[in-house]
Amino acid sequence: MKLIRDINDCKTCAYKSYLFSNLQPEDLSRVNISRIEKEFLPGEHIVRQGDKIASFMYLRKGLLKLSREMEDGKNQIISIARPLDFIGLLSVFSESYYHFSITAIENSTLCFIDLSLMKEIIRKDGIFALKLLENMSNVNEMIMSSWLSINEKNLRGRIAYILLFFCNEIYHTEEYSLPVSRKEIAELIHMRTENVIRILSEFRKDKIIEIEGKLIRVLEKDKLQQIADFG
Amino acid sequence: MKLIRDINDCKTCAYKSYLFSNLQPEDLSRVNISRIEKEFLPGEHIVRQGDKIASFMYLRKGLLKLSREMEDGKNQIISIARPLDFIGLLSVFSESYYHFSITAIENSTLCFIDLSLMKEIIRKDGIFALKLLENMSNVNEMIMSSWLSINEKNLRGRIAYILLFFCNEIYHTEEYSLPVSRKEIAELIHMRTENVIRILSEFRKDKIIEIEGKLIRVLEKDKLQQIADFG
DNA sequence: TATCAATTTTGATATTTATCATATGGTATA
DNA sequence: TATACCATATGATAAATATCAAAATTGATA
Numbered sequence: 001m002k003l004i005r006d007i008n009d010c011k012t013c014a015y016k017s018y019l020f021s022n023l024q025p026e027d028l029s030r031v032n033i034s035r036i037e038k039e040f041l042p043g044e045h046i047v048r049q050g051d052k053i054a055s056f057m058y059l060r061k062g063l064l065k066l067s068r069e070m071e072d073g074k075n076q077i078i079s080i081a082r083p084l085d086f087i088g089l090l091s092v093f094s095e096s097y098y099h100f101s102i103t104a105i106e107n108s109t110l111c112f113i114d115l116s117l118m119k120e121i122i123r124k125d126g127i128f129a130l131k132l133l134e135n136m137s138n139v140n141e142m143i144m145s146s147w148l149s150i151n152e153k154n155l156r157g158r159i160a161y162i163l164l165f166f167c168n169e170i171y172h173t174e175e176y177s178l179p180v181s182r183k184e185i186a187e188l189i190h191m192r193t194e195n196v197i198r199i200l201s202e203f204r205k206d207k208i209i210e211i212e213g214k215l216i217r218v219l220e221k222d223k224l225q226q227i228a229d230f231g
Numbered sequence: 232m233k234l235i236r237d238i239n240d241c242k243t244c245a246y247k248s249y250l251f252s253n254l255q256p257e258d259l260s261r262v263n264i265s266r267i268e269k270e271f272l273p274g275e276h277i278v279r280q281g282d283k284i285a286s287f288m289y290l291r292k293g294l295l296k297l298s299r300e301m302e303d304g305k306n307q308i309i310s311i312a313r314p315l316d317f318i319g320l321l322s323v324f325s326e327s328y329y330h331f332s333i334t335a336i337e338n339s340t341l342c343f344i345d346l347s348l349m350k351e352i353i354r355k356d357g358i359f360a361l362k363l364l365e366n367m368s369n370v371n372e373m374i375m376s377s378w379l380s381i382n383e384k385n386l387r388g389r390i391a392y393i394l395l396f397f398c399n400e401i402y403h404t405e406e407y408s409l410p411v412s413r414k415e416i417a418e419l420i421h422m423r424t425e426n427v428i429r430i431l432s433e434f435r436k437d438k439i440i441e442i443e444g445k446l447i448r449v450l451e452k453d454k455l456q457q458i459a460d461f462g
Numbered sequence: 463t464a465t466c467a468a469t470t471t472t473g474a475t476a477t478t479t480a481t482c483a484t485a486t487g488g489t490a491t492a
Numbered sequence: 493t494a495t496a497c498c499a500t501a502t503g504a505t506a507a508a509t510a511t512c513a514a515a516a517t518t519g520a521t522a
Contacts, residue, residue, distance in 0.1 A: 068379055071460075076379050093361065094368030099376070122361050129360030130324065130353050136364065137325030140371045145330070147378060148299055148307050151421055155479070181499065190382055192480060197501055213500090229302070386509070413470065423510060428471060444470090444518085 002039045006060075006109060010035070015060055018084055019135065023128055027121050036112045040104035042179070049101045055112040057088035062108025063170065063179055066090070067187065068100045077188040079143050080105070080180075082170065089136045093119075105179040150189050153228070158189040159199045160228035163209065167218055174218040233270045237340060238291075241266070246291055249315055250366065254359055258352050267343045271335035273410070280332045286343040288319035293339025294401065294410055297321070298418065299331045308419040310374050311336070311411075313401065320367045324350075336410040381420050384459070389420040390430045391459035394440065398449055405449040 007013045010020060010032040020028055037060075040046055046057070049069055059081060066078040066087060078100055081087035091099060092115065122129045146165075150158055162185060166176055178185075182200070186193045203209045208224055210217040218224060238244045241251060241263040251259055268291075271277055277288070280300055290312060297309040297318060309331055312318035322330060323346065353360045377396075381389055393416060397407055409416075413431075417424045434440045439455055441448040449455060 070379065070383055072383070074383060076382065078375065078379070089368075091368045091372050093364040094366070095372065099372060119361060122364070123357040126354040126357045126360050129357050129364065130350060132364060133324040133353070133360065133367065135325070136367055136371075137320075137322045140367075141322050141326065141330060143375075144309065148301065148309070151307065152301055152303070152305060182501095183499075193499085194481085194501085195479070197499090201501075412468095424469090425471085425511080426509065428469095432471075 004037050004039050034114045034117050040108045044104050046102040047098050051098050056115050056118040058111040059083045060109045063106040065103050065105050066100050075187050086135045155191050157228050157231040160224045178214045235268050235270050265345045265348050271339045275335050277333040278329050282329045287346050287349040289342040290314045291340045294337040296334050296336050297331050306418050317366045317370055386422050388459050388462040391455045409445045
C-alpha cells in the first residue's frame with residue numbers, strides 16, 4: 001500500500017460526477033481535505049473481515065474482490081468490483097465491522113473519506129443521500145442477479161459465464177489476463193478448483209478458447225454464450 | 232387483496248419507531264394522508280416482476296416471499312421477508328421496474344406510500360435518509376449471509392438450515408406450519424423438490440422431526456443444528 | 463359427489479460433481 | 493543449490509444430486 005496524491009482536487013476528479021456531482025461546493029471541499037488516496041498492489045488487503053468500518057471508500061482505478069471466510073475456514077468470493085461499482089456502500093451505513101474482506105486483484109487506487117464526515121453530509125444533504133440510496137440499490141441488484149444466474153447453471157455454464165463476464169464487463173476484449181487464480185474462480189462460482197481447470201481444458205480442446213497460463217483468448221464467443229445460457 | 236384501514240394514524244403505528252420515528256410531524260402527517268393499507272391472502276401477488284415501481288412498501292404484518300423468474304422459466308426464491316425486514320427497500324430507489332415478484336405466503340398487511348412523496352421527504356430530511364441507508368444495508372447483509380450459508384452446505388445441511396430458520400427466526404417455536412410448499416423450499420435453497428421431500432422423510436425416520444403435511448414438529452433441535460453446521 | 467389437477471411420496475437409475483492420487487512447473491526461501 | 497510450497501493439470505473413483513417413473517394423497521371445482 002502506498003499513499004499517493006494522484007488527484008489534486010475532488011473538483012477535477014473524473015469520477016466525481018457519478019456520486020459527488022450535486023454536492024454543495026463547501027461540502028466537496030471538506031471531502032477533498034479529509035480524503036486519503038491509497039494505491040494497492042494485487043493481493044494486498046484493503047480491509048479485512050472483522051475490521052472496524054471507519055471510512056467511506058471509493059474505488060477510482062483497478063479491480064477488487066470481496067470475499068468472506070466461513071466458519072469452516074472455506075472462502076467464498078462475493079463479488080468482483082470495478083470503479084463505479086460503489087462496493088464500499090455494501091454495509092458502511094449499518095454495521096460497525098466489515099463482514100467481508102476486500103482485496104486488490106489489480107493495481108488499484110482508492111479514496112478514503114472519513115465516515116463520520118460522510119454521515120454528517122448525508123444528514124445535511126438529502127439529495128446526496130438519495131443518490132447514495134440509488135447507488136446502493138444498483139450494487140445489490142447487480143450482485144444478486146449474478147448470483148441467481150450462477151446458481152441455475154451447471155459447471156460448464158458457470159465457467160462460460162465467468163469467462164464472458166471478464167470479456168464483456170471487465171476488459172471489453174476477447175483476449176485478457178485472468179486477474180484471479182483457478183482457485184479464486186472456484187470460490188467465485190461455487191465449484192472445485194480441479195473442475196475449473198478441467199472445464200477450461202475442455203473448452204481449450206474444443207477450440208472455444210485458448211489458454212496460456214493466465215492469458216485467455218476467447219475464440220468462439222457465440223458458443224461460449226450458448227453454453228452459458230443453456231449448458 | 233382488500234383495502235383496509237387497520238391503523239388510523241401513522242403516529243400510533245407500532246412499526247413507526249423503526250423507520251419513521253425521527254420524521255418531522257408534518258412529514259409523518261403527509262405520509263399518513265397518502266398511504267394506502269392493503270391486506271393480502273397467501274398466494275396473492277403484491278407486485279410482479281416487471282411492474283413499475285410506484286410505491287414505497289412497508290410490511291406491517293405477515294410473511295412474504297421474493298422470487299425471480301429466470302429466462303428458462305425456472306423460479307428462484309430470493310428471500311422470505313418478515314415485518315421490519317424492509318424488503319421494499321431492495322430496489323425502490325434505483326430501478327423503474329421490479330426485477331422480482333413479491334407474494335404473500337401468510338395473511339399480510341402492507342402500507343403503500345407514494346414513491347415520489349418518499350423521495351421528496353428523503354431529499355428534505357437527511358437524517359431519515361441515513362436511517363434508510365442503514366436499513367437497506369441490513370437487508371442486504373442479511374440476504375447475502377443466508378445465501379453464503381446455504382451455498383456451502385450439502386442438501387441435508389440446507390434442509391436443517393431452513394427448518395431452523397422457520398423455527399428460530401420466524402415462528403419462535405419448535406412446532407409450526409410451513410408457509411411454503413416443498414417445491415418452494417426447493418426454490419429457496421437450490422435443490423430439487425424430490426430431494427426436499429426425501430430428506431424431510433429421512434429426518435422423520437431418524438426421529439429428528441415429525442411431519443403432518445405442512446406441520447413440522449422439531450424434536451431434536453441440537454441434532455438439526457449439528458446437521459446444519461457440519462452436515 | 464365425481465373429476466381433474468397439483469402436490470407429496472418413494473424407488474430405481476443416470477448424471478453431475480467432488481474427492482483422492484499423482485505429476486509437473488514455477489517461485490519463494492533457507 | 494536444495495527444499496518446500498503453491499498453482500496447474502489429468503485420471504480414476506466415489507459420493508452427491510438430479511432425473512425419470514409411478515403411485516398415493518390432497519385440494520379445488522364442476
